Amino acid sequence: MFDDALHPTPATAGRPAKWRPATEESRLTRILLIAAALGGLAILVVAPLAVVFAEALARGAAQAVTSLTRPEATSAIRLTLIVAAISVPVNAVFGIAAAWTITKFDFRGKAFLITLIDLPFSISPVVAGLALVLLFGTNSLIGGWLVASGFPIIFALPGIVLASIFVTFPFVARELIPVMIEQGRAEEEAALTLGASGWRAFLTVTLPNIKWALLYGVLLCNARAMGEFGAVAVVSGKIRGQTATMPITIEMLYNEYLSVAAFSLAAVLAALGLLTLALKTLLEWRHADQLAAGRRH
Amino acid sequence: MHIEIDEIAKSFGSTTALHPVSLAIPSGALVALLGPSGSGKTTLLRILGGLEFPTSGRVLFDGQDATGLSVQERRAGFVFQSYALFRHMTVFENIAYGLRARPRRTRPPQAEIERRVTRLLELIQLPQIAKRFPSQLSGGQRQRVALARALAIEPRMLLLDEPFGALDARVRKELRQGLREIHDSTGLTTVFVTHDQDEAMELADLVVVMSMGRIEQVGRPQDIRARPATPFVREFIET
Numbered sequence: 001m002f003d004d005a006l007h008p009t010p011a012t013a014g015r016p017a018k019w020r021p022a023t024e025e026s027r028l029t030r031i032l033l034i035a036a037a038l039g040g041l042a043i044l045v046v047a048p049l050a051v052v053f054a055e056a057l058a059r060g061a062a063q064a065v066t067s068l069t070r071p072e073a074t075s076a077i078r079l080t081l082i083v084a085a086i087s088v089p090v091n092a093v094f095g096i097a098a099a100w101t102i103t104k105f106d107f108r109g110k111a112f113l114i115t116l117i118d119l120p121f122s123i124s125p126v127v128a129g130l131a132l133v134l135l136f137g138t139n140s141l142i143g144g145w146l147v148a149s150g151f152p153i154i155f156a157l158p159g160i161v162l163a164s165i166f167v168t169f170p171f172v173a174r175e176l177i178p179v180m181i182e183q184g185r186a187e188e189e190a191a192l193t194l195g196a197s198g199w200r201a202f203l204t205v206t207l208p209n210i211k212w213a214l215l216y217g218v219l220l221c222n223a224r225a226m227g228e229f230g231a232v233a234v235v236s237g238k239i240r241g242q243t244a245t246m247p248i249t250i251e252m253l254y255n256e257y258l259s260v261a262a263f264s265l266a267a268v269l270a271a272l273g274l275l276t277l278a279l280k281t282l283l284e285w286r287h288a289d290q291l292a293a294g295r296r297h
Numbered sequence: 298m299h300i301e302i303d304e305i306a307k308s309f310g311s312t313t314a315l316h317p318v319s320l321a322i323p324s325g326a327l328v329a330l331l332g333p334s335g336s337g338k339t340t341l342l343r344i345l346g347g348l349e350f351p352t353s354g355r356v357l358f359d360g361q362d363a364t365g366l367s368v369q370e371r372r373a374g375f376v377f378q379s380y381a382l383f384r385h386m387t388v389f390e391n392i393a394y395g396l397r398a399r400p401r402r403t404r405p406p407q408a409e410i411e412r413r414v415t416r417l418l419e420l421i422q423l424p425q426i427a428k429r430f431p432s433q434l435s436g437g438q439r440q441r442v443a444l445a446r447a448l449a450i451e452p453r454m455l456l457l458d459e460p461f462g463a464l465d466a467r468v469r470k471e472l473r474q475g476l477r478e479i480h481d482s483t484g485l486t487t488v489f490v491t492h493d494q495d496e497a498m499e500l501a502d503l504v505v506v507m508s509m510g511r512i513e514q515v516g517r518p519q520d521i522r523a524r525p526a527t528p529f530v531r532e533f534i535e536t
């Protein structure tokens with residue numbers, strides 16, 4: 001509708017028949033591009049999801065539900081939720097602190113710090129897991145002492161949490177840094193000149209300004225924390241009913257040809273991810289006016 | 298309030314933004330810091346407001362050393378170049394911010410806050426816009442809201458960084474007059490930064506001409522016009 005108002009059709013504008021707005025592709029190109037995008041989405045995203053749910057329900061909903069109530073499944077779900085509940089807030093705080101440091105202060109080694117934040121993205125999660133085992137495993141100095149004092153890290157919850165925190169560290173900071181750079185320091189400085197303490201300026205000015213980026217980062221971080229496989233597989237020792245998270249349990253069940261159980265759990269994991277996405281969409285939709293106001297400024 | 302700048306210098310790493318400069322600003326004066334881009338005007342203004350710390354030298358308020366005072370303690374009404382209005386707050390909340398930020402002991406009650414904000418909106422002649430967001434205002438309106446927000450804290454001085462920089466010629470003229478009136482009615486010592494010599498000459502009681510981190514000349518507009526102290530000043534006010 002916009003296009004019609006802004007770009008009158010060639011006939012009414014009395015222009016040569018070939019005239020077309022510079023940013024507009026031909027009709028055929030447009031149709032092909034849209035078809036390619038939708039087709040790609042269908043094959044790569046929708047189909048796999050549909051298959052997961054179909055397989056879970058292959059022998060009826062009752063079987064699927066029963067498989068989910070077995071202790072193996074419930075403990076996996078509980079563990080995954082606990083890990084996400086710890087690592088997401090920790091990374092939200094770390095991410096805000098890192099983004100704040102990088103965008104609000106000038107100091108030496110800033111470029112290095114930015115690279116460091118990206119590190120978890122560029123090295124394989126398995127390598128990260130192995131590094132944690134070397135650091136905290138029974139054979140290491142710290143690990144030996146920790147095990148002796150009854151606080152093991154590897155093959156236990158702390159190791160899984162550490163691995164998840166490491167792998168998901170960049171999400172929040174990565175979302176926040178560009179937003180905070182774009183916004184600059186002026187509003188915080190204004191708050192300070194008006195008598196606000198640094199902490200008050202952060203709570204009343206910085207946080208509201210970054211809340212959408214923060215929410216987005218937190219949701220991505222959460223989705224990844226719940227789905228992390230590689231690093232957790234190394235540090236958890238895959239002890240059934242104890243240190244096996246949902247992704248790991250799914251893999252074990254699948255390898256044992258328990259396809260209904262495996263796919264039911266996979267469906268729950270996928271549903272948790274979809275729930276996160278729905279939450280984000282809902283929030284964006286309810287606060288659309290604020291979002292627009294924030295952007296236009 | 299009388300402001301005295303005593304041998305203030307500032308460098309950022311290897312760049313010197315201010316060589317030691319000294320300047321006395323009489324109480325109640327309207328002063329323009331005039332100079333080309335990069336001459337150190339903003340740096341000097343930010344040092345007065347406590348947003349930047351000088352490398353050496355002192356700032357005195359009414360004869361008292363204020364160099365170590367924090368931004369909050371200085372109580373300077375600061376108007377930023379791009380206004381820096383809080384984008385997620387309404388005009389009302391923007392203006393009320395400084396009052397709400399006060400410690401509980403000295404914070405006015407809600408009714409008093411409303412009364413003061415309403416009065417400030419009348420002062421800037423925009424009584425209707427309390428509920429709007431900054432993104433729904435014109436440039437000139439934003440500038441006036443920023444001024445009202447700075448005045449709300451009952452500042453000891455008013456510091457403005459290129460207050461009319463981003464506005465068209467007609468609005469600039471109007472707002473100049475507005476600033477003059479507000480200055481005259483409040484009697485606040487006011488320092489504003491500009492690189493527009495007409496603006497400085499027309500509005501200020503005292504013009505401070507700066508170049509490359511140094512103060513070239515301080516004087517009343519007519520004196521600077523009549524007797525430029527250095528070749529730089531002569532050239533700058535001719536163009």
Ligand SMILES: Nc1ncnc2c1ncn2[C@@H]1O[C@H](COP(=O)(O)OP(=O)(O)OP(=O)(O)O)[C@@H](O)[C@H]1O
Nearest residue numbers: 309312313314333334335336337338339340341492
């Ligand atoms: N935070 C900073 N870090 C490094 N250098 C700075 C910083 N702030 C200012 N400078 C430098 O100090 C010098 C003076 O800058 P300042 O902003 O005070 O100039 P100005 O007179 O306000 O210029 P303009 O009219 O362009 O705003 C410039 O050379 C500038 O590059």
Ligand SMILES: [Mg+2]
Nearest residue numbers: 338339340458
């Ligand atoms: Mg400047």
